Amino acid sequence: MSLLSQKHMLGLSDYSAEEIQTILxxxxxxxxxxxxxxxxxxxxxxxxxxxxxxxxxTRTRTSFELAEKRLSADTLNFSASGSxxxxxxxxxxxxLNIEAMKVDVVIMRHKSxxxxxxxxxxxxxxxxxxxxxxxEHPTQALLDMMTLxxxxxxxxxxxxxxxxxxxxxxxxxxxxxxxxxxxxEVIICGPATLIxxxxxxxxxxxxxxxxxxxxxADALNxxxxxxxxxxxxxxxxxxxxxxxxxVTRARLDKASSPLTILHPGPMNRGIEITSDVADSxxxxxxxxxxxxxxxxxxxxxxxxxxxxxxxA
Amino acid sequence: MTSKYSRFDxxxxxxxxxxxxxxxxxxxxxxxxxxxxxIVDGVLQKSVAExxxxxxxxxxxxxxxxxxxxxxxxxxxxxxxxxxxxxxxxCMAAMNGGFTGIACMPNTDPPLDDAASVKWVKxxxxxxxxxxxxxxxxxxxxxxxxxxxxxxxVEEGVxxxxxxGGPIKSSAVLLHAVEYSNMLGARIFEHxxxxxxxxxxxxxxxxxxxxxxxxxxxxxxxxIDVARCILVxxxxxxxxxxxxxxxxxxxxxxxxAKKKGLRVTGEVCPHHLLLTDEMCRTFxxxxxxxxxxxxxxxRQACWEAFLDGTLDVYCTDHAPHSWEDKTxxxxxxPFGIVGLETAMGLALTQFLSKGMDIKTLLERVVxxxxxxxxxxxxxxxxxxxxxxxxxxxxxxxxxxxQEFKSLSRxxxxxxxELTGRARGVVHRGFALIQVF
Numbered sequence: 001m002s003l004l005s006q007k008h009m010l011g012l013s014d015y016s017a018e019e020i021q022t023i024l025x026x027x028x029x030x031x032x033x034x035x036x037x038x039x040x041x042x043x044x045x046x047x048x049x050x051x052x053x054x055x056x057x058t059r060t061r062t063s064f065e066l067a068e069k070r071l072s073a074d075t076l077n078f079s080a081s082g083s084x085x086x087x088x089x090x091x092x093x094x095x096l097n098i099e100a101m102k103v104d105v106v107i108m109r110h111k112s113x114x115x116x117x118x119x120x121x122x123x124x125x126x127x128x129x130x131x132x133x134x135x136e137h138p139t140q141a142l143l144d145m146m147t148l149x150x151x152x153x154x155x156x157x158x159x160x161x162x163x164x165x166x167x168x169x170x171x172x173x174x175x176x177x178x179x180x181x182x183x184x185e186v187i188i189c190g191p192a193t194l195i196x197x198x199x200x201x202x203x204x205x206x207x208x209x210x211x212x213x214x215x216x217a218d219a220l221n222x223x224x225x226x227x228x229x230x231x232x233x234x235x236x237x238x239x240x241x242x243x244x245x246x247v248t249r250a251r252l253d254k255a256s257s258p259l260t261i262l263h264p265g266p267m268n269r270g271i272e273i274t275s276d277v278a279d280s281x282x283x284x285x286x287x288x289x290x291x292x293x294x295x296x297x298x299x300x301x302x303x304x305x306x307x308x309x310x311x312a
Numbered sequence: 313m314t315s316k317y318s319r320f321d322x323x324x325x326x327x328x329x330x331x332x333x334x335x336x337x338x339x340x341x342x343x344x345x346x347x348x349x350x351i352v353d354g355v356l357q358k359s360v361a362e363x364x365x366x367x368x369x370x371x372x373x374x375x376x377x378x379x380x381x382x383x384x385x386x387x388x389x390x391x392x393x394x395x396x397x398x399x400x401x402x403c404m405a406a407m408n409g410g411f412t413g414i415a416c417m418p419n420t421d422p423p424l425d426d427a428a429s430v431k432w433v434k435x436x437x438x439x440x441x442x443x444x445x446x447x448x449x450x451x452x453x454x455x456x457x458x459x460x461x462x463x464x465x466v467e468e469g470v471x472x473x474x475x476x477g478g479p480i481k482s483s484a485v486l487l488h489a490v491e492y493s494n495m496l497g498a499r500i501f502e503h504x505x506x507x508x509x510x511x512x513x514x515x516x517x518x519x520x521x522x523x524x525x526x527x528x529x530x531x532x533x534x535x536i537d538v539a540r541c542i543l544v545x546x547x548x549x550x551x552x553x554x555x556x557x558x559x560x561x562x563x564x565x566x567x568x569a570k571k572k573g574l575r576v577t578g579e580v581c582p583h584h585l586l587l588t589d590e591m592c593r594t595f596x597x598x599x600x601x602x603x604x605x606x607x608x609x610x611r612q613a614c615w616e617a618f619l620d621g622t623l624d625v626y627c628t629d630h631a632p633h634s635w636e637d638k639t640x641x642x643x644x645x646p647f648g649i650v651g652l653e654t655a656m657g658l659a660l661t662q663f664l665s666k667g668m669d670i671k672t673l674l675e676r677v678v679x680x681x682x683x684x685x686x687x688x689x690x691x692x693x694x695x696x697x698x699x700x701x702x703x704x705x706x707x708x709x710x711x712x713x714q715e716f717k718s719l720s721r722x723x724x725x726x727x728x729e730l731t732g733r734a735r736g737v738v739h740r741g742f743a744l745i746q747v748f
Binding site for chain 2: 013090091092110112113114115117118132133134135136170173196197198199201202
């Protein structure tokens with residue numbers, strides 16, 4: 001039994017503005033818990049959560065694990081290396097085996113887009129997508145939205161630019177979906193080779209010029225650029241990328257009013273973002289990390305709260 | 313309906329069969345009339361009003377009889393992947409779908425790349441009223457380097473060579489394959505795909521691949537290879553057949569080539585005529601095939617090309633895969649869907665109601681595929697060997713994959729309500745007439 005009308009969180013595309021609003025409101029209450037001297041509540045006592053991370057992740061897994069522990073859930077970590085998957089077992093068999101151990105919630109990170117949807121078709125457990133390839137990363141977008149809402153009070157009419165490798169970014173996709181639903185305007189900025197086909201159909205503005213994005217936006221969400229995109233021939237060099245798409249103090253100073261700076265991490269300092277931007281008073285990058293725990297607590301509570309022990 | 317003729321595994325001999333009261337359609341011979349067909353030892357007799365003594369009478373009033381349907385693009389997985397399909401199960405699926413002839417692709421393991429393997433496949437299909445024509449590999453081991461022993465393979469009746477499953481990568485090898493096969497009266501079937509552009513992709517490159525975060529395969533990955541094949545055909549004078557056309561750009565190139573009088577033909581599959589990339593939205597791998605489902609504009613272009621004959625052939629690209637292979641992550645699961653047992657129902661339900669007449673449909677599925685393979689076209693006439701497809705055009709049924717004769721169930725059409733279904737086939741002296 002879920003406190004939302006949803007059973008799973010596979011992606012924000014399934015969620016309505018009202019449901020996102022509920023999650024963001026609940027996240028504020030959860031953050032209050034994080035500010036207490038004793039940061040633990042019994043909300044999910046008796047609920048078992050497995051963190052099924054089939055792709056490397058430190059930040060997201062840690063954040064989820066902390067959220068689970070703060071809510072008193074029983075947690076189990078499962079990673080790809082050393083598992084049966086590395087011995088040729090299919091993902092389905094792995095997941096069915098885990099479920100047979102009576103888990104309630106599966107947090108899943110996997111390189112294949114749609115893999116949480118696949119699990120949801122075959123498992124009874126609640127599935128929460130912690131990043132499926134380049135498709136979606138819903139809790140990241142929620143924490144980004146929470147952070148922006150903290151600062152501006154509302155997302156309606158806010159102009160947010162996503163800068164960098166849009167093509168390979170699940171963070172970008174979930175942000176576009178979430179922000180559009182909440183009434184924000186979204187600007188996409190990056191080199192032409194890293195902007196996916198048909199994205200204009202999602203109601204975003206597109207520019208290949210960082211200065212233009214800076215002029216038009218209230219906030220920049222700066223995406224990580226990976227060296228492997230250079231070797232795949234998608235852009236000439238990190239040096240050139242930094243020169244034309246790196247967010248620097250000098251570029252930001254041209255804006256009429258200061259922009260709020262977000263980054264989902266991990267940052268490549270000196271490439272997509274310089275330290276004087278990352279560490280500036282307008283950067284909310286560390287607030288994002290705190291909010292990440294709060295948002296994940298809220299999602300866990302709203303989806304799995306109904307499964308907790310009645311005494312809790 | 314009798315059940316004597318209803319066994320798929322051992323079809324009954326058509327010793328003395330009287331097919332009564334069906335509308336007989338053989339457009340190439342100008343036949344479209346209700347008549348009785350009498351078959352003795354597999355040979356069509358003079359049409360008579362009353363059933364001769366001792367004949368098995370099959371009441372086919374309200375049915376259609378056409379020359380046997382032919383599927384020009386089928387994957388039988390034997391040898392190599394017999395859990396997904398065997399030659400026998402593929403033949404039974406063909407019979408169930410109303411086909412009396414199929415052409416199978418050589419991308420088995422090992423591939424069909426010599427005369428002995430061609431001979432072996434044909435021998436396996438012997439017990440069935442289905443001709444199995446082999447499209448042999450164009451290059452040894454489908455490696456794209458050395459030509460197969462084409463002359464010897466042509467002596468086994470083969471008239472088409474293909475590295476289907478993938479393209480012939482080298483343009484030099486492609487040119488040589490077209491030149492050499494043309495010398496033998498055969499042609500190259502190209503699976504048109506630029507592998508660089510398609511690398512890593514699992515669905516059409518477009519709005520939906522972006523929304524779903526799935527790596528895209530652009531339409532031009534196909535069209536660039538179509539253009540290459542057309543140029544090779546024009547330069548060499550040889551014939552090239554383009555497999556499973558899916559993209560608007562490809563259609564336009566083929567149309568222009570035909571206008572120029574070049575020896576280029578093309579085929580289209582039901583899924584590219586009926587489905588679009590948006591249907592991948594649930595990550596159901598039964599919507600994953602190569603070439604992928606395209607946009608509505610591409611679908612529309614394929615349909616128009618199918619109507620006007622730019623695309624000559626209706627075929628299925630029947631690609632069986634086991635449940636465990638298909639039940640994987642979208643980007644890991646193999647490409648392909650089965651088609652033999654749904655192609656007729658889909659055509660009768662979806663095409664005839666949308667402006668295609670039965671005559672044109674038969675052109676695409678009876679005559680053109682055989683001509684492209686340089687095979688004789690069956691005729692419904694006294695003294696001819698009976699090669700017939702029996703159709704119940706009004707039978708309403710629901711596609712139920714569990715009931716397929718194919719060993720695989722990977723179809724995106726499960727649950728579709730169709731009107732029109734194969735009642736049976738008569739060919740090679742055998743008859744199969746279904747009870748449903």
